[in-house]
Amino acid sequence: xxxxxxxxxxxxxxxxxxxxxxxxxxxxxxxxxxxxxxxxxxxxxxxxxxxxxxxxxxxxxxxxxxxxxxxxxxxxxxxxxxxxxxxxxxxxxxxxxxxxxxxxxxxxxxxxxxxxxxxxxxxxxxxxxxxxxxxxxxxxxxxxxxxxxxxxxxxxxxxxxxxxxxxxxxxxxxxxxxxxxxxxxxxxxxxxxxxxxxxxxxxxxxxxxxxxxxxxxxxxxxxxxxxxxxxxxxxxxxxxxxxxxxxxxxxxxxxxxxxxxxxxxxxxxxxxxxxxxxxxxxxxxxxxxxxxxxxxxxxxxxxxxxxxxxxxxxxxxxxxxxxxxxxx
Numbered sequence: 001x002x003x004x005x006x007x008x009x010x011x012x013x014x015x016x017x018x019x020x021x022x023x024x025x026x027x028x029x030x031x032x033x034x035x036x037x038x039x040x041x042x043x044x045x046x047x048x049x050x051x052x053x054x055x056x057x058x059x060x061x062x063x064x065x066x067x068x069x070x071x072x073x074x075x076x077x078x079x080x081x082x083x084x085x086x087x088x089x090x091x092x093x094x095x096x097x098x099x100x101x102x103x104x105x106x107x108x109x110x111x112x113x114x115x116x117x118x119x120x121x122x123x124x125x126x127x128x129x130x131x132x133x134x135x136x137x138x139x140x141x142x143x144x145x146x147x148x149x150x151x152x153x154x155x156x157x158x159x160x161x162x163x164x165x166x167x168x169x170x171x172x173x174x175x176x177x178x179x180x181x182x183x184x185x186x187x188x189x190x191x192x193x194x195x196x197x198x199x200x201x202x203x204x205x206x207x208x209x210x211x212x213x214x215x216x217x218x219x220x221x222x223x224x225x226x227x228x229x230x231x232x233x234x235x236x237x238x239x240x241x242x243x244x245x246x247x248x249x250x251x252x253x254x255x256x257x258x259x260x261x262x263x264x265x266x267x268x269x270x271x272x273x274x275x276x277x278x279x280x281x282x283x284x285x286x287x288x289x290x291x292x293x294x295x296x297x298x299x300x301x302x303x304x305x306x307x308x309x310x311x312x313x314x315x316x317x318x319x320x321x322x323x324x325x326x327x328x
Contacts, residue, residue, distance in 0.1 A: 157205030
């Protein structure tokens with residue numbers, strides 16, 4: 001499901017912008033761009049900015065580089081937040097600030113009143129180090145306890161992707177890492193288009209594009225373009241890359257989920273059905289039968305009598321040797 005960019009407060013032109021390039025399971029998934037509220041919490045903002053650039057050298061306490069590069073998101077709680085910043089122990093027990101091990105709470109001017117806010121993790125009053133979290137829902141119970149010092153400007157879809165990673169006791173099942181990070185200057189590209197040789201020039205997440213998410217015509221045009229790129233990859237038997245493109249096309253379609261009107265739905269639903277069917281076909285090719293069945297179910301929710309979906313679902317059950325289900 002796609003989500004709106006959460007920056008509903010005016011951005012201050014003088015505030016620093018930083019980026020986190022994220023990898024999941026060794027695969028690059030995209031960039032999160034953050035504004036740091038240096039105009040309100042300058043000390044806290046400067047700590048995070050310098051940890052993004054790595055310019056402060058080694059930590060006095062940890063002896064490790066004061067740098068988020070290579071640092072994991074070690075804790076994820078759905079419908080709450082994603083947490084990272086422990087560059088020393090990488091499990092939530094370490095890290096330090098650029099000022100020393102800990103520094104005091106600067107102020108509690110901003111509240112945790114929406115998704116996409118950047119706030120300091122701590123172990124009690126005045127224990128700020130390098131660990132941080134990004135909210136995925138309003139968290140008012142943290143007001144007065146944690147310092148809000150920034151917001152997501154671009155890449156909130158990546159935050160939501162991380163939020164939905166499978167976890168065991170709040171630890172992600174796949175390694176979710178800040179592969180690169182730094183400060184953005186005026187004129188720098190915030191979100192680069194994918195560079196995968198497919199010819200795809202559209203941002204991976206619709207909320208990072210310049211298209212209005214209620215502009216059905218433009219969303220349909222992009223989704224069709226990305227789907228066709230997926231079709232070319234399917235013909236080349238590049239199943240994994242094709243699946244990524246079909247899922248991307250679905251993200252664009254789903255970004256219009258609140259749009260009403262039979263005409264609009266008639267334009268969006270066929271793309272969603274087609275992409276789910278194509279994902280199922282790819283999954284069958286790599287013998288991932290359960291995933292193929294799930295994609296068929298997604299298609300059948302939209303078009304319950306779709307013969308391709310019924311046929312490919314039966315192929316999935318046959319692959320699992322559940323012949324009784326295959327006949328349903």
